[in-house]
Amino acid sequence: MALITDYLVQGGQMLLILLLAPLLTGWVRAIKARLLRRRGPSLLQPYRDLLKLLRKDVVLAESASWLFRVAPYLIFAAIWVAAALVPTFASGLLFNWTADLIAIVALLGTARFFLALAGLDVGTSFGGIGASREMMIASLAEPAMLMMVFTLSLLAGTTQLSTVAHFMLTAEVGLRVSLALALLALMMVAIAENARIPVDNPATHLELTMVHEAMVLEYSGRHLALIELAAALKLLLYLSLLGCIFAPWGMATAGAGLMAYLFGVAAYLAKLALGGFLLALFETSVAKMRVFRVDQFLGAALMLGLLGALLLFVSRSL
Amino acid sequence: MILSLLLSLPVALLTVSGAAVFAHRHPGRSRGIYSATLVLSTVALCVVLIHWLGGHTPATLTLPIGLPWLGAHFRLDALAAFFLVVVNLGGAVASLFALGYGQHEPAPERVLPFFPAFLAGMNLVLLADDAFIFLFAWEFMSLSSWALVLAHHREVANVRAGYLYLVMACFGTLALLLSFGLLAGPQGGYDFATMRAAQLTPGLAALTLVLALLGAGSKAGLVPLHVWLPLAHPAAPSHVSALMSGVMTKVAVYGFIRIVFDLLGEPMAWWWGGLVLSLGGVSAVLGVLYALMQHDLKRLLAYHTVENIGIIFIGLGLALAFQANQMYASAALALTAALFHVLNHSLFKSLLFLGTGAVLTATGERDMERLGGLIHPMPWTALAFLIGAAAISALPPLNGFVSEWLTFQAILLTPELPQWMLKFLAPAVGALLALSAALAAACFVKAFGITFLGRPRSPAAAQARETDRYSLAALFILAALCLLAGILPGLVVDGLAPIVGLLNGGAHLTAQHGQPWLTLAPVAEVKSSYNGLLVLLFMALSGSLAVLLIHRLASDVARRGPAWDCGFPESSPMTQYTAGSFAQPIRRVFGSVVFQAREQVTMPPPGDARAARLEVQLQDPVWDLGYAPITAAVIAVSTRFNVLQYLTIRRYLSLVFGALVLLLLGMVLWR
Numbered sequence: 001m002a003l004i005t006d007y008l009v010q011g012g013q014m015l016l017i018l019l020l021a022p023l024l025t026g027w028v029r030a031i032k033a034r035l036l037r038r039r040g041p042s043l044l045q046p047y048r049d050l051l052k053l054l055r056k057d058v059v060l061a062e063s064a065s066w067l068f069r070v071a072p073y074l075i076f077a078a079i080w081v082a083a084a085l086v087p088t089f090a091s092g093l094l095f096n097w098t099a100d101l102i103a104i105v106a107l108l109g110t111a112r113f114f115l116a117l118a119g120l121d122v123g124t125s126f127g128g129i130g131a132s133r134e135m136m137i138a139s140l141a142e143p144a145m146l147m148m149v150f151t152l153s154l155l156a157g158t159t160q161l162s163t164v165a166h167f168m169l170t171a172e173v174g175l176r177v178s179l180a181l182a183l184l185a186l187m188m189v190a191i192a193e194n195a196r197i198p199v200d201n202p203a204t205h206l207e208l209t210m211v212h213e214a215m216v217l218e219y220s221g222r223h224l225a226l227i228e229l230a231a232a233l234k235l236l237l238y239l240s241l242l243g244c245i246f247a248p249w250g251m252a253t254a255g256a257g258l259m260a261y262l263f264g265v266a267a268y269l270a271k272l273a274l275g276g277f278l279l280a281l282f283e284t285s286v287a288k289m290r291v292f293r294v295d296q297f298l299g300a301a302l303m304l305g306l307l308g309a310l311l312l313f314v315s316r317s318l
Numbered sequence: 319m320i321l322s323l324l325l326s327l328p329v330a331l332l333t334v335s336g337a338a339v340f341a342h343r344h345p346g347r348s349r350g351i352y353s354a355t356l357v358l359s360t361v362a363l364c365v366v367l368i369h370w371l372g373g374h375t376p377a378t379l380t381l382p383i384g385l386p387w388l389g390a391h392f393r394l395d396a397l398a399a400f401f402l403v404v405v406n407l408g409g410a411v412a413s414l415f416a417l418g419y420g421q422h423e424p425a426p427e428r429v430l431p432f433f434p435a436f437l438a439g440m441n442l443v444l445l446a447d448d449a450f451i452f453l454f455a456w457e458f459m460s461l462s463s464w465a466l467v468l469a470h471h472r473e474v475a476n477v478r479a480g481y482l483y484l485v486m487a488c489f490g491t492l493a494l495l496l497s498f499g500l501l502a503g504p505q506g507g508y509d510f511a512t513m514r515a516a517q518l519t520p521g522l523a524a525l526t527l528v529l530a531l532l533g534a535g536s537k538a539g540l541v542p543l544h545v546w547l548p549l550a551h552p553a554a555p556s557h558v559s560a561l562m563s564g565v566m567t568k569v570a571v572y573g574f575i576r577i578v579f580d581l582l583g584e585p586m587a588w589w590w591g592g593l594v595l596s597l598g599g600v601s602a603v604l605g606v607l608y609a610l611m612q613h614d615l616k617r618l619l620a621y622h623t624v625e626n627i628g629i630i631f632i633g634l635g636l637a638l639a640f641q642a643n644q645m646y647a648s649a650a651l652a653l654t655a656a657l658f659h660v661l662n663h664s665l666f667k668s669l670l671f672l673g674t675g676a677v678l679t680a681t682g683e684r685d686m687e688r689l690g691g692l693i694h695p696m697p698w699t700a701l702a703f704l705i706g707a708a709a710i711s712a713l714p715p716l717n718g719f720v721s722e723w724l725t726f727q728a729i730l731l732t733p734e735l736p737q738w739m740l741k742f743l744a745p746a747v748g749a750l751l752a753l754s755a756a757l758a759a760a761c762f763v764k765a766f767g768i769t770f771l772g773r774p775r776s777p778a779a780a781q782a783r784e785t786d787r788y789s790l791a792a793l794f795i796l797a798a799l800c801l802l803a804g805i806l807p808g809l810v811v812d813g814l815a816p817i818v819g820l821l822n823g824g825a826h827l828t829a830q831h832g833q834p835w836l837t838l839a840p841v842a843e844v845k846s847s848y849n850g851l852l853v854l855l856f857m858a859l860s861g862s863l864a865v866l867l868i869h870r871l872a873s874d875v876a877r878r879g880p881a882w883d884c885g886f887p888e889s890s891p892m893t894q895y896t897a898g899s900f901a902q903p904i905r906r907v908f909g910s911v912v913f914q915a916r917e918q919v920t921m922p923p924p925g926d927a928r929a930a931r932l933e934v935q936l937q938d939p940v941w942d943l944g945y946a947p948i949t950a951a952v953i954a955v956s957t958r959f960n961v962l963q964y965l966t967i968r969r970y971l972s973l974v975f976g977a978l979v980l981l982l983l984g985m986v987l988w989r
Binding site for chain 2: 014054055056057058059060061062063065066067069073074076077078080081084095097098099100102103106107109110112113116117120121122123124125126127128129131132133135136138139140141142143146147150153154157158159160163205217218221222225226291292295302305306309310312313314316
């Protein structure tokens with residue numbers, strides 16, 4: 001019986017994030033529109049977009065190969081699995097131990113690898129520009145992220161996210177310099193990885209500024225729907241990660257019962273709403289930077305992460 | 319019994335070599351030779367595996383050959399058995415590949431005799447149990463591979479590669495010779511058992527370590543001793559490149575482990591680990607940065623070998639640092655990570671070099687700027703190469719990720735180390751490792767994307783055909799092994815436990831096969847765990863769920879049309895991104911510091927119809943700072959002494975007389 005409940009909760013979380021992801025994107029868009037004093041589309045617009053894309057035919061470029069058709073499914077699967085492994089409303093779920101934080105970062109790397117390849121597949125110049133810039137951004141963002149993982153695991157003694165969340169919730173962590181640095185690094189990485197302003201603009205179709213959009217330029221129909229959904233899931237993943245590590249309050253523990261789970265879900269929704277609001281606020285208050293400024297931005301994130309880890313190597317109390 | 323069986327293998331391989339020399343006019347000789355090496359390598363692989371499963375008791379054998387007062391000592395222990403598996407697996411797969419690939423060899427008489435000899439040399443190094451046999455086999459391995467590097471000796475670049483390789487190989491063997499000399503001591507106990515029992519003073523032991531690092535590191539391609547590797551490995555035929563990069567560098571790693579972990583015994587100072595660790599970190603990042611700047615596919619792969627050797631040495635350095643502080647449990651994790659990466663790298667690097675061989679046969683090109691679109695005519699080669707590329711980029715659920723994950727876990731244990739220097743070094747090396755993993759992914763997006771995806775950039779690429787069955791079989795065996803090692807890492811870790819125990823005073827990781835769902839949890843599940851099998855299963859499930867739902871409920875029509883490209887599709891394939899343009903952002907970010915990269919755009923004035931030019935200048939810091947001054951000094955000295963060649967007989971006689979007088983004077987003063 002307990003096992004069945006465990007499976008149900010795990011399955012429930014996978015479904016929950018899948019359903020929530022477009023809503024989060026819609027929420028961020030709505031807030032951004034409000035901040036720009038526009039009315040903006042409804043919160044449900046991303047769902048409508050996805051449904052419309054799913055019903056449309058796929059138009060493949062003549063030079064597209066099998067990889068181009070397989071890649072959306074692979075990307076979607078990798079990001080969905082990665083997002084499902086991040087504790088959202090409850091820690092210590094059945095399959096949380098399948099992969100630790102390092103593996104989650106690497107799973108996102110798998111998705112990016114195939115997305116960049118798909119960008120190169122048709123053989124157009126925009127696909128190439130997107131793929132090349134994405135890999136440049138990733139080559140700095142991924143180490144920065146891993147340095148943040150180092151800081152955390154030095155503090156909590158584990159790379160297991162569920163245990164980290166539990167540690168943050170129960171132990172006397174207090175305010176620490178290293179954690180602040182790690183938080184800053186993670187936020188910078190999250191902005192870069194999700195193609196948000198100032199690194200990339202999710203709404204742009206101005207040729208020379210595109211990164212993510214340039215890679216998916218040739219996609220249409222259901223393939224594009226999957227990629228859009230995967231992008232929404234990735235944003236949700238990073239916000240869940242920030243919530244799970246730096247604000248684990250309200251998170252239920254494994255087998256805590258229905259009420260605790262419901263409370264956990266409510267807390268999780270509140271965290272997402274707040275995170276989305278802050279993201280929109282930040283995005284409207286800065287300008288997009290030149291592509292070759294991105295390395296300074298992410299280099300700073302890498303150094304912050306390294307500094308945080310080094311501080312902990314020096315003293316466990318910093 | 320087992321040892322005589324294994325020793326008969328090099329003998330049989332040498333016989334095959336001899337046969338290849340004499341049968342050089344026979345039309346079917348290439349098939350025959352490669353079939354023979356395939357059978358012999360497979361037999362050796364099976365024998366070692368059976369021995370392994372049957373409890374792996376060490377076996378020794380002494381034969382009355384070699385040095386008269388020493389004899390020839392041979393020994394098979396867990397360490398040698400593991401590396402024998404790596405060597406013979408690589409040998410078998412390369413032979414299988416060559417059954418098809420070897421048909422296209424323009425000068426088979428320059429490859430066939432040396433290929434079995436090269437395999438024999440590598441096997442013999444692993445079985446040697448005294449310094450004489452070890453060095454003899456090592457030099458034999460070097461020279462036979464040198465001959466293979468010069469198989470296409472009419473190309474000027476290959477001649478230079480061969481020359482540089484020969485110089486570096488001599489230097490490496492000299493360093494190893496000296497380190498064995500120190501280990502043997504004044505009594506000259508040249509068998510390994512005596513060396514193991516002998517106690518060195520800390521100073522001499524440190525000198526031995528440095529010499530072993532120079533000797534084995536130059537063969538393995540550790541920065542700054544790597545300069546020959548990216549020239550020599552690509553020069554050989556592709557199946558030999560696969561052996562040199564995937565397997566021979568592992569024999570070098572074996573040499574280092576044998577001398578430092580086995581013969582020297584416990585590390586005596588913490589800085590041993592620090593030295594190896596920092597060299598590993600620098601190699602990892604520099605290797606991949608060099609690779610990113612290349613557009614020759616084989617040279618790119620060769621530079622990646624430098625990177626992966628760096629990752630292996632990071633693991634070994636951590637193990638030394640932990641051992642120096644008696645932290646054997648942590649050392650076991652670091653050693654397991656290093657040995658796991660040895661296996662992984664031999665699998666995916668062989669796969670990638672063989673895939674490049676298939677591309678080379680199909681198109682005659684290895685310059686990526688003239689390839690493209692090969693996924694259409696060669697779908698199977700492309701699939702296998704893609705698996706190899708994803709594995710080397712450390713992407714789950716493949717094998718490269720597991721060993722890098724284990725290395726990260728070992729780095730996370732370093733705060734327990736008492737030395738401050740190591741405390742600072744470890745996170746920095748961790749950052750370098752993370753950087754190299756991310757850059758490797760960028761590099762293989764480039765390598766696969768430019769070569770196999772897009773549209774063909776030359777007629778040769780447009781007319782390519784899928785490669786033959788033997789080559790495909792070899793590629794898919796390796797690809798399957800990459801996947802298996804990635805999803806069942808627990809089995810590999812358990813298989814490595816006896817070796818780790820042997821090198822680590824008996825301590826190894828806890829058995830993994832008892833873990834639920836075959837999870838890998840090297841320290842404890844609450845600390846860190848990874849389950850490749852479940853990750854693969856979940857990805858397969860959610861991917862097929864998406865396929866099922868979408869094709870059931872939504873549209874499943876796909877039409878073909880011209881590419882969109884923002885409304886301005888350009889028909890010429892030359893407008894695609896090239897290898898050079900793909901790497902440009904990274905060259906700008908990292909290359910301007912490391913390689914002093916300079917880009918110069920020459921635009922013709924308005925109205926002038928000439929093409930604009932972009933020139934990129936890169937400088938190799940290692941060559942400019944390390945090797946160029948040495949070369950300049952050698953040339954300066956030899957130019958000075960060149961006059962000695964053109965003296966009269968009178969002058970030569972007086973020189974001889976003067977030298978004699980000087981020597982006698984010296985003798986008198988010495989007394």
